[in-house]
Amino acid sequence: MRYLGMVAAAISALNAALGAVFAWLSLGIVVVCFSVVVLRYAFATSFVWMQDLYIWLSGAMFTAVGGFALLRDSHVRVDIFYRPASERRKAWVDLIGSVVFLLPFMFVVIAYSWPFVARSWSFAEGSANVGGMPGLFVLKSFILLFAGAVALQGIAMICRSILILGGRGDLVPRRMRYDELAAAEGAA
Template sequence: MRFLAGIARLICAVNLIVGKTFAWLALAIVVVCFTVVVQRYLFATSYVWMQDLYIWLNGAMFTAVAGFALLRDDHVRVDIFYRPAKMKTRALTDLIGVFLFLLPFTWIVYVYSMPFVQRAWSYQEASANVGGMPGLYILKSFIIAFAALIALQGVAMIIRSILILSGNAELVPKSIQYNPDRIAADHPEGAV
């Protein structure tokens, strides 16, 4: 069981690093968007590649931080039943949910996006706009990263559920422990 806890800890560390790193793209998006607006309205000039850049940064950020959001339990959930439930009930709910919904979803995203991403890499796809950014194929690769990071975090959730249901809750890594106080503090208006 300690081995499983170590795997969950490693997965959470990966999503934590990726999430905190890519969250900084939000600042870059604001700076680039602000620059585009200032250039357009104050200097009557515009660069298509800069317009592509803030849209692409937005896409990269949101796909890369999805696993981090799942780690932090920041995704949308109607938890009128989940939040007040006992820890074992939540663990069972997560276990079933990950197997029935999360992992099949990530598999479908992976299977259907892989040919799309491979085709983009085969001819090193760039922006469709004249004067746009090169390297669209790199951005499209974030779809695969999205599926992988979400699936990995799903595996960490499975491990958490197994540890709790087997009576080894003390082995659950701190980063993925159930914390109803954090949920209440982050969402004082009620169920989210």
């Protein structure tokens, strides 16, 4: 059981690090978008590569932080039954949901996007826009990063659920405790 806690903690730490790093892209998005607007309206000029850049930064950020959002329980869900449920019931819902829905869907995303990403890498795909940015293949790789990070966090959720259902909630990593997630959400 201690091993499950260590696995969940390691995965959660990885996704927390990804979230901390890639959240900074939001600052880049704001700066680039602001620059595009100022250039367009104040100087009557624009650059296609800059428009590509803020769209690509947005895509990279939102796909890279998918696992982090799952770690923080920040995904949208209809939870009129989940939120007031006991810790054990939440553990059952997370366990079944991760095994039946989350992991199979992430497998499908990886299986279907792998050829798409590999093809893009094979010819170093760039922007379809004339004057756009090179390196679209890197952005497309974020699809795999998204699916991998979310799948790993799903495995961490399974570990957390098993620990709680096995009566070893004390081994659940601090970041993944239901009571702390609810408290953090209430403060936000």
